[in-house]
Amino acid sequence: QSLYENIFSQDLSCDILINLIEKRKISTIDFCMSHNVSKSTLQRRIKKINKEIAAFNVYITCADEIYFKSREIMIRVFSYIFLWSVYRQFSNISWNVNTTYYKDVTTKIFHYLKIPFDTIQLELLSFWVFIISNAISKKTLLNLTDREVEIVQSFEIAKKPDFLTRWDEIEWKILTLIIYDSDIYIYDLDVKKDSDTPFSKLMNLAVLGWSKAFSTHFKDLSPEEFKLAESKLMRYYLSFHFFETDTSDDIMEDVNHIISLDNFKENNPLYWKKFEAFWSEVNLYWKSTNTRSHRELSALLLCIILYPLEEVAQTIRIYISTDVSLLFTNYLEQVILNHFKGRFHLSFEKDFTKAQLILCTAPFNKRLLANDQQYLVIRSHMMNNDFELLDNCLKDISERQRTNM
Numbered sequence: 001q002s003l004y005e006n007i008f009s010q011d012l013s014c015d016i017l018i019n020l021i022e023k024r025k026i027s028t029i030d031f032c033m034s035h036n037v038s039k040s041t042l043q044r045r046i047k048k049i050n051k052e053i054a055a056f057n058v059y060i061t062c063a064d065e066i067y068f069k070s071r072e073i074m075i076r077v078f079s080y081i082f083l084w085s086v087y088r089q090f091s092n093i094s095w096n097v098n099t100t101y102y103k104d105v106t107t108k109i110f111h112y113l114k115i116p117f118d119t120i121q122l123e124l125l126s127f128w129v130f131i132i133s134n135a136i137s138k139k140t141l142l143n144l145t146d147r148e149v150e151i152v153q154s155f156e157i158a159k160k161p162d163f164l165t166r167w168d169e170i171e172w173k174i175l176t177l178i179i180y181d182s183d184i185y186i187y188d189l190d191v192k193k194d195s196d197t198p199f200s201k202l203m204n205l206a207v208l209g210w211s212k213a214f215s216t217h218f219k220d221l222s223p224e225e226f227k228l229a230e231s232k233l234m235r236y237y238l239s240f241h242f243f244e245t246d247t248s249d250d251i252m253e254d255v256n257h258i259i260s261l262d263n264f265k266e267n268n269p270l271y272w273k274k275f276e277a278f279w280s281e282v283n284l285y286w287k288s289t290n291t292r293s294h295r296e297l298s299a300l301l302l303c304i305i306l307y308p309l310e311e312v313a314q315t316i317r318i319y320i321s322t323d324v325s326l327l328f329t330n331y332l333e334q335v336i337l338n339h340f341k342g343r344f345h346l347s348f349e350k351d352f353t354k355a356q357l358i359l360c361t362a363p364f365n366k367r368l369l370a371n372d373q374q375y376l377v378i379r380s381h382m383m384n385n386d387f388e389l390l391d392n393c394l395k396d397i398s399e400r401q402r403t404n405m
Helices: 011-023 028-035 041-054 072-087 099-112 120-138 147-152 170-183 197-218 223-243 246-256 261-267 269-286 294-306 328-340 385-401
Strands: 025-027 060-062 063-066 314-321 345-348 357-360 376-377
Touching: 011 025, 011 028, 011 041, 011 063, 011 072, 011 120, 028 041, 028 063, 041 060, 099 120, 099 197, 120 170, 147 170, 147 197, 147 246, 170 223, 170 269, 197 223, 197 261, 197 269, 197 294, 223 294, 246 345, 261 269, 261 294, 269 294, 314 328, 328 345, 357 385, 376 385
Parallel strands: 314 345, 314 357, 357 376
Antiparallel strands: 025 063, 060 063
C-alpha cells in the first residue's frame, strides 16, 4: 500500500491535490460546481488535507481561489511524493498529461548525461520532468534562499542542454541535483575543487565525522570503501539540507513492510548494538534530532554494505556424525548450509566436544555430551520434518546466545 492511500483514498481529496499540482490555481466556485460540493464542504476537506500534508511544509489556502501557499521547492517535492505514491509509474497518470512527450524528454536527458537507465528509472524521472516543466509553464519561480544557491554552486553541474528551451539554468541544475541526490540512478557529481562555501566545509566535516564513527564502532575504511561511503553520504547530506521534509516518521511507516528497524534489532542484536552506538555518535555531526528517521535507515543500509551482517553474526557450531561416509557427511553439511543461508551463521566442527549441536543419522551416546550441548537425530535423506526440527534447535541455541550476551 502507498503511503497516502488511506489519507487520500477519497476522490475529492485526490482531485483537489491533482488539480492543484496540474493547474496551481483553481476557481473555488468552478471546482465546487464541477464536483457538486458546497464551499463549506470543500473548506473542511482542505483543512483535513492541510493537517496531513503539514509535515511537507506545504499549505493549501481556499478563498475565492484554491492554491498552494508554500515555498516553490517544497511544493515540487510534495508533488513528486504525492504523484509517485498515487501512480507509482508516470505512465499511469490518468488525467490530461502527454506522458509520451515527457518520457521522450526524460530519455534525452538520460542520454545527454550519459546515465544508463531502465524502464522504472525512466518512469520515476519523468515525474520530475513533468513537475518542473509544468511549474515553468505556470510561471512559478523557485526563489531559492542564499543557502540553497550556495549549495547549488558547490557542485560541478553540466551545462543545460539546448533541447530544454523553456528551462532556466537554475531549473536544470535543480533537476541534476535531484538525479544525483535520489541515489536511484548511476550518476555522480563532483564538488567544485575551489569550493570554499560553508556548505562544502560542513559537508566535508560531516563525512569525516561519519567515517571516524564508523572506524570506532565497526572498522577502518579502505580508500575504496571511504570513496563509496563519501559518495553516498554527500547525497544524504545534500538531501538533509536541501530537500528535507518533516516526514521521517511517515517515511519509516511506508518502508516498515520492507525493512523494519524494530525487526532488524530483534533479529540482529549484536549488529544493532554496534550500529546504535555508531548512530548516536554520528548524530553529533549530522545534528539530527529524530533518531528513528529515514536517515537512520539509510545509514544502516550503508553500514551493511561496508560491514556485512555476517561479520558480527553469532556462529552456531555443529558436529555431524553419519553412518554413511565422510563424503556424505560433507554433502550433508552443504545441504544444511544452503537451507539456512542468510538465517544462521553455521560452522562445522571435526571434534564433537567443541560443538553446540550434535547431528546424527544414527543414535549417539548421550553420556558423552556436555550439559550445554544439544542433540538431534535426523534422516540421511533430510525431509521437511528434519529441517523443521533442526530449525527449532538452531533458534533455541541462538536465543540462548542472545540471552548470555
